[in-house]
Each structure stands twice: as C-alpha cells, then as structure tokens.
Amino acid sequence: STRNCPCKMSQLLPKNPLASPVSEGMNSRIDSLDNMSMDNFWLEVENIKQSTEAEQEECSLADVKTQEEGEAEAEWLQDAGLSNLLGDHASENDNIVLLSTLTKTQAAAVQRRLDTYSRSRRRRNKHPVRDVRDIFGVVTSEETAAEKEVPSKDQLWHNLRTSSVQRNNQDYSCTLRSTGKEEAFNMDVAYSEQAAVLLKGSFLPESRRLKDGNALTKFKIPKGRLGVTRIGDLSPQDMKKIPTLALIELTALCDILGFELKRNKAAKLKTTEKRLFGVPLNTLLENDQKLLPNTKVPLLLQSLLSCLEKRGLETEGILRVSGSQTRIKSLEQKLERDFYTGLFRWDDVHQNDVSGLLKRFIRELPAPLLTAEYLPAFAAVQNIPDLKQRLQALNLLILILPEPNRNTLKALLEFLSKVVARENNNKMNLWNVSTVMAPNLFMHKGLPNKIPEGKEKQLAEGAADVVRMMIHYQDLLWTVSSFLVAQVRKLNESSSKRYQFCDKRIKNLLRKIHADKDKVEKSQAEPSKIVKAHASLLLKDSLEVHLNNATRVADVLKQFQKNLCQNGWNIVNTVNLLKCNNSVDCTNLLLYEVGGNIGEHCLDPDTYLLDLYHINPHAEWIIKQNPSYPRVF
Numbered sequence: 141s142t143r144n145c146p147c148k149m150s151q152l153l154p155k156n157p158l159a160s161p162v163s164e165g166m167n168s169r170i171d172s173l174d175n176m177s178m179d180n181f182w183l184e185v186e187n188i189k190q191s192t193e194a195e196q197e198e199c200s201l202a203d204v205k206t207q208e209e210g211e212a213e214a215e216w217l218q219d220a221g222l223s224n225l226l227g228d229h230a231s232e233n234d235n236i237v238l239l240s241t242l243t244k245t246q247a248a249a250v251q252r253r254l255d256t257y258s259r260s261r262r263r264r265n266k267h268p269v270r271d272v273r274d275i276f277g278v279v280t281s282e283e284t285a286a287e288k289e290v291p292s293k294d295q296l297w298h299n300l301r302t303s304s305v306q307r308n309n310q311d312y313s314c315t316l317r318s319t320g321k322e323e324a325f326n327m328d329v330a331y332s333e334q335a336a337v338l339l340k341g342s343f344l345p346e347s348r349r350l351k352d353g354n355a356l357t358k359f360k361i362p363k364g365r366l367g368v369t370r371i372g373d374l375s376p377q378d379m380k381k382i383p384t385l386a387l388i389e390l391t392a393l394c395d396i397l398g399f400e401l402k403r404n405k406a407a408k409l410k411t412t413e414k415r416l417f418g419v420p421l422n423t424l425l426e427n428d429q430k431l432l433p434n435t436k437v438p439l440l441l442q443s444l445l446s447c448l449e450k451r452g453l454e455t456e457g458i459l460r461v462s463g464s465q466t467r468i469k470s471l472e473q474k475l476e477r478d479f480y481t482g483l484f485r486w487d488d489v490h491q492n493d494v495s496g497l498l499k500r501f502i503r504e505l506p507a508p509l510l511t512a513e514y515l516p517a518f519a520a521v522q523n524i525p526d527l528k529q530r531l532q533a534l535n536l537l538i539l540i541l542p543e544p545n546r547n548t549l550k551a552l553l554e555f556l557s558k559v560v561a562r563e564n565n566n567k568m569n570l571w572n573v574s575t576v577m578a579p580n581l582f583m584h585k586g587l588p589n590k591i592p593e594g595k596e597k598q599l600a601e602g603a604a605d606v607v608r609m610m611i612h613y614q615d616l617l618w619t620v621s622s623f624l625v626a627q628v629r630k631l632n633e634s635s636s637k638r639y640q641f642c643d644k645r646i647k648n649l650l651r652k653i654h655a656d657k658d659k660v661e662k663s664q665a666e667p668s669k670i671v672k673a674h675a676s677l678l679l680k681d682s683l684e685v686h687l688n689n690a691t692r693v694a695d696v697l698k699q700f701q702k703n704l705c706q707n708g709w710n711i712v713n714t715v716n717l718l719k720c721n722n723s724v725d726c727t728n729l730l731l732y733e734v735g736g737n738i739g740e741h742c743l744d745p746d747t748y749l750l751d752l753y754h755i756n757p758h759a760e761w762i763i764k765q766n767p768s769y770p771r772v773f
Contacts, residue, residue, distance in 0.1 A: 180460055180575040181600050187462045188503065188579055210260025212402065213253045216391070221384040225254060241630040242388065243623075245332035249392035323528070325359040327368075327621035331532040332392035356612055357527055361619060365751040367693070367744025369620040371539075371546070374628070375739030379543070381628050382620060386539040389624070390517075393533060397524060403513045416440050416476055418504045421544040431480070436547045440479060443486065444498045445555045452491035453558055454565045459576045463493035471497055499580045502552070508584045509545055509552075519582055521609075522602030534609060535617050539624070553614045560611065574608035581607060629737040629756070669753055673731065675700065675763035683763070687750040693731045694745040700729065700763055732762045 214226055221238050242250065326334065361368055374382070394401040415427070424438040432439065452458045471493060478484040486494075502509055510518045518537055524530045538546060556573050563569045568576075582603045610617065672682040673696060683700050685691070733741040733752065736759035743752070749761075 178575060178597065178600055178604070180572055181578060181604060183460075184576050184579045185583070187465075188583060191465050191468075191500070192503075192585060210257055213257040213260070215405070216253050216387075216403075217250075217257065219384070220250070220253075220388050220391075222250065226257070237631060237634045238384070240634055241385075241627040243330045243333055243392070245330065245336055245392040245396060246388045249332075249388060249395050252395065253391075322358040322360055324362050325528065325531070325616060327361055327619065328364055328623060330389055330392075330623045331529070331536070331621075332389060332396050334532075335393055335396040335529065359528070359531070359613070359616055361616065363744070363746050364622060365748045366622060366625075366755070367747035369622070369625050369741070369744070371550075371618045371620060373742040373744075374620065374625070375741070378628050378632075378739040378741075381631055382624055383540045385624050385627050386536045390533060390536040390540065393529070393536070397529065399520075399523070401517060404516060405513070414476055416479060417472055417501060418506060420506050421542075421548060425544055436543075437551045438548065440475070441498075441501060441548060441551060443479075444494060444501065445551060447486045447489070447494050448491065448498065449555065449558060452494060453562045455491045456565070456567050458491060458559060458566050458568060459495050459499075459573060460568060461492050463490060463496035465496075467493050468496040468500060472500065499577075502580050503584070508581070509549055510581060511541060511545060512584075514540060515582065515584070518606060519599070519603055521606050531609065531613055531616065534606070534613075535619065535621070538610075538617050539620065549610075550614065550618060553611050556611050557614065570608055570612060571604070574611065575604045578603040578607045625741075632737045632739075669750060671749075671753065671761065673700070673761040673763055685749070685761075687753060689748065689750055691749050692745065693743045693747045693749060696731060696749065696761075697729050697745070697763070728766050730764050730766050732764055734760045734762050 217223055217226060239247065239250065371379075391401050416424070421438065424440070425435060428435040428439045448458070467490070471489060475484055475497075508515045514537055518534075521530050521533050521537070524533060538549070541549065556577065559566060559568055559573055560570045578600070669687040671685050671687060673685050674682050683696070683703065685696050685699070731743045733743055733756060736756040738756060738759065
C-alpha cells in the first residue's frame with residue numbers, strides 16, 4: 141500500500157554515478173532520525189485526510205504533470221528571461237544583456253538547456269529551432285566539432301576549480317561541522333562557483349539530525365565592505381530581476397552537485413465563490429489592498445497569527461492538538477460572512493480551533509504556498525548532503541517565489557519561531573513544530589501525493605527537516621546575496637548599452653564570461669571624496685559628507701543627527717523623528733542609494749560609503765525615515 145504524504149519529494153535525482161555520495165549521505169542522515177518521533181507528522185496527515193475526505197470534489201487545482209524533455213527546457217529558458225532564443229526572430233540585445241552578467245557556471249547551465257532544447261526539437265522532426273550560431277555568424281568546422289563535444293565531469297570540475305581559485309582565495313571546502321559552532325556563510329561569490337571549487341567526491345555526509353534547535357550549526361554572513369542586503373531593501377523594479385537570476389544560479393548549483401532540477405508545470409486555477417478560504421493569494425491581496433493599501437500579507441492570515449500570538453503561544457500542544465473539525469468548518473463559514481464586516485469575534489474562538497483555521501487556510505490555497513512549480517524542488521533539498529549547500533538552495537528557492545508567496549511564508553515562519561521560543565510552556569520544540577507543519581506545506585489536494593511503498597518515512601522526515609531549516613535559518617534565507625545584487629547592477633548598467641554582434645556567438649560569449657565580483661576597486665588616486673546626502677522629506681538643506689575609507693552609513697546618520705540637533709536646520713517633518721526629550725532618534729533613519737546602476741537600495745549601517753561610491757558614482761544618497769510598518773509586510 142502507499143501512504144498519503146508529501147508529493148513528488150524525490151524530483152531531484154542523481155544524474156550519474158558521480159552523485160552516489162549524495163544518496164549515501166542522505167541515508168546516513170535519515171538513519172540518525174530513527175530515534176526522533178514522527179508521530180506528530182502522521183497524526184497531522186490523518187487529521188488532514190479526515191477534514192478533506194468529504195470535500196474531494198472541491199479540488200481546485202488540476203493534477204500537475206512532470207514536463208517532458210525539451211518542453212521543460214523551453215519553459216526554463218522563458219522563466220530565465222531567455223525566451224527570445226527560442227523563436228525565429230530573436231531579440232539578441234535582450235539576451236546579451238542578461239548573459240553578460242552571468243558567472244561561468246551559470247553560463248554553462250544556460251548552454252546545457254539551449255543544447256537540450258535544440259536536440260529535442262530535432263528529434264521530434266519539428267520545424268528547426270533557430271540555431272544560436274545563426275545569430276552571430278558562421279563558425280568553422282573545428283568550432284562546430286568542439287561545440288558538439290560535451291565536457292566531462294572531470295574537465296568541468298578542473299576548469300571551474302582553476303578559474304575560481306584564481307578569482308578568489310577563500311576556502312569553500314565541505315567539512316564535518318561541530319555542534320553549535322558558528323561558521324561563515326559566504327554570499328559574495330556565487331554558490332555554484334563555490335561548489336565548483338570543491339574536489340570531486342569531497343562531499344562528506346553529514347549524519348547529524350537533531351531535534352534541539354540550539355544544537356544546529358550557527359551561520360553568520362560576513363559583512364563585506366558593501367554590507368548585507370535583505371529582502372525588502374531593494375526597489376520593486378530591481379527585485380523583479382532577482383527571481384530570474386536566482387533560477388539560473390539554482391540550476392547551475394544543481395548541475396555542479398550532480399542533480400537534475402525538475403519543476404512542475406503550472407496549472408490553471410479554478411474560480412471559487414469564496415472570499416477567504418480557497419482563494420488565490422493575489423486575489424486575496426487585491427481585495428485586502430482596497431481596504432488597507434500596501435498590504436503585503438493577507439489580512440485573514442494576519443488576524444489568525446495575531447490571535448494565536450496573543451492567546452495561544454503559551455497553550456500546551458498548540459498547532460499539534462487538533463481542534464474540533466465541526467467547529468472549524470463552522471468558523472470558516474462565519475469568517476466568510478463576517479470577517480470583512482468586522483463582526484467576527486476572535487475572543488470567542490478556542491485557540492486550538494484558531495490553529496486549525498490557520499492550517500486549513502494554508503492547505504486550502506488553490507496552489508501550494510511553496511508553488512506547484514517549485515514544491516518538488518523544496519522537498520528535494522533534503523537530498524543535498526551538505527547543510528550549507530542545502531541552505532544555499534533554499535535561499536535561492538525563496539528568492540524565486542512570487543512576492544505574495546514569499547511574504548506570506550515569512551509571516552508564517554516568524555510566528556512559528558515565536559511558538560518554538562515558548563517551548564518550555566507549550567511543549568512544542570523546533571522538531572515538533574516542523575513535523576506538524578510539514579504536511580500542511582508539502583501536501584496539497586490538487587497535486588498527486590502518492591509515493592512508492594517503503595519511502596514514506598524517509599520523505600516525511602526530509603520534508604519536516606526542510607521546514608525546520610526554514611524556521612531556524614529564516615533570517616539568513618531572507619537575504620539577497622551580494623553576487624545577485626552585483627548582477628542586478630550589471631543588468632541596469634548594460635540595459636542601455638548597444639552590443640556589436642558581428643562574428644560573435646552566444647557560445648563564445650558564455651565561454652568568456654567570468655564570475656561576478658562584488659569586490660571594491662579602491663582608487664589610489666582618490667582616497668577621499670566629498671558628496672551630499674539629501675533629506676528632502678525631513679530638511680530643506682543637504683548634508684555634506686566627507687568620505688574616506690572608514691566612513692560608514694552609520695557615521696553619516698550620526699552626523700546628520702548631530703547637525704540636526706546643533707545647527708538649527710529647518711525641519712520639514714518631525715513625525716516619529718524626535719524622541720520624548722526632543723533628541724533625534726538616529727535608529728529611526730535610513731540611508732538609501734538611489735539611481736545610477738540601482739533603482740533604490742536601503743543601505744546596511746555597516747556599508748563603507750567610499751567603496752559604494754566607486755561602484756555607483758552616479759547615485760544620489762537620500763536619508764529617509766524608517767517605515768513604521770514591518771518591512772516584511
């Protein structure tokens with residue numbers, strides 16, 4: 141028999157024998173989970189089955205089928221911003237702008253998908269796809285022969301290792317980790333480039349799987365001269381470029397690790413007459429924004445989480461102990477009727493019923509919160525043997541998520557962290573919370589969820605472990621890597637340039653691309669600089685800033701604070717700017733980089749401004765007040 145459990149959890153399969161250490165590492169990790177109770181997981185599965193048995197006809201998402209070769213590559217190229225390569229009238233300039241920003245490993249990943257797509261089209265005897273060589277001219281027979289020759293894994297590793305070592309002397313070797321030890325999590329160099337540095341077969345299986353969150357490896361992002369960028373620090377127009385770049389990087393990372401990244405095809409959603417449950421996130425937010433502009437997380441979810449935070453965090457077994465299914469269904473109907481009128485009384489609802497409504501809201505979404513396309517990839521992160529590389533893959537997957545899904549997931553994970561923090565009272569540690577929430581995130585009534593007999597335990601534990609990582613490492617996962625920010629800058633710089641195409645081919649371009657470097661090129665001839673920081677919303681005057689190699693954003697904000705208090709500047713807006721003793725609250729101020737090769741970038745207080753000036757000399761610097769609402773929302 142088969143068991144109803146997370147769907148398609150093994151979509152990332154080893155492509156060749158070189159990936160065998162991965163499966164060995166996976167088995168050793170799963171063996172270490174034997175003593176960890178999965179009772180909560182299976183109890184939650186049974187609760188889900190009982191609550192949905194009578195509602196199967198309401199399934200709102202058609203079965204999702206795995207894509208065939210060629211079809212998958214075509215959709216990948218489209219999602220990666222390279223769809224013009226598939227047509228007979230390609231716009232070369234658009235493709236070149238993106239390709240010119242890629243690292244060597246990313247370019248190799250793009251080339252593989254182009255080659256696979258071309259071969260599949262020829263095999264099906266369809267109209268020949270436009271060969272990329274046609275775009276950039278005729279090549280010699282020697283070049284054609286070399287193009288058909290696929291580099292071996294050994295050659296790829298050797299070439300990438302050599303080129304990467306020349307670019308960066310840092311050590312990315314995988315080592316067994318000591319419990320509780322803090323390690324650096326490098327975001328300056330592309331993850332795939334870091335993985336390429338590793339010697340073939342150097343992956344060491346990590347056998348630890350612990351229930352105690354405090355014993356998990358601690359990672360710290362080393363702050364470079366340009367600081368750290370969090371999700372929300374970039375402008376919406378720049379953030380729109382991140383998912384495309386993250387998809388290419390994730391694919392390159394999987395290629396280096398020896399995995400095949402397979403995605404589900406998006407399915408059309410059926411309409412529903414409901415207003416809250418079973419409604420697409422985009423529709424929910426559109427309706428909510430009519431009532432409360434700038435809403436980033438559905439108001440219903442915010443209300444559910446707020447109610448649980450006020451009265452449920454101390455409740456023993458919260459999330460695990462199921463409420464009454466009859467009451468939960470009745471409450472759902474009342475919410476549909478009264479939520480937007482403000483007549484629904486949360487104080488009258490039992491906390492276990494509220495947690496049941498929360499889980500039901502997540503499960504009833506027409507498409508999974510982690511999206512139908514990438515749910516298999518999230519589930520398959522468990523197959524990556526090294527913890528740091530699992531987190532790298534998760535970081536990229538979260539960046540790929542649509543903004544509504546990403547914001548909603550973050551709000552949920554922040555709440556789950558608060559539940560874990562009250563473990564002494566509610567008896568829900570990190571592993572308990574993860575096993576309860578995993579079925580709600582990885583099972584979906586609109587997706588096939590049968591798995592072969594004998595794999596239930598391994599895949600269930602893997603899904604719970606992915607949830608555990610998302611809860612415990614959410615601050616790290618909601619960071620935009622410096623190498624991605626550097627690529628966004630290159631995209632912005634290159635978009636206005638015109639490229640010459642004579643006697644050039646994409647293949648040659650891909651070979652010549654080197655890794656992005658978010659390193660600072662210090663100018664010996666210009667050790668200092670005088671610039672102006674504007675604060676037009678606060679002051680009529682500008683702040684003159686003398687930059688040197690030690691000037692940070694925090695220093696400028698302190699200088700602004702000092703001048704504001706001592707020099708009698710004409711303040712335009714003092715709302716939330718002054719403390720009760722009439723002193724300026726510097727922590728309520730932020731410095732933004734605006735224009736040049738970036739749209740708008742909220743700067744880390746530890747950013748060194750002379751280094752930033754050298755990278756983006758045409759930007760304006762603007763001081764603004766910190767938004768009063770939570771930035772994730």
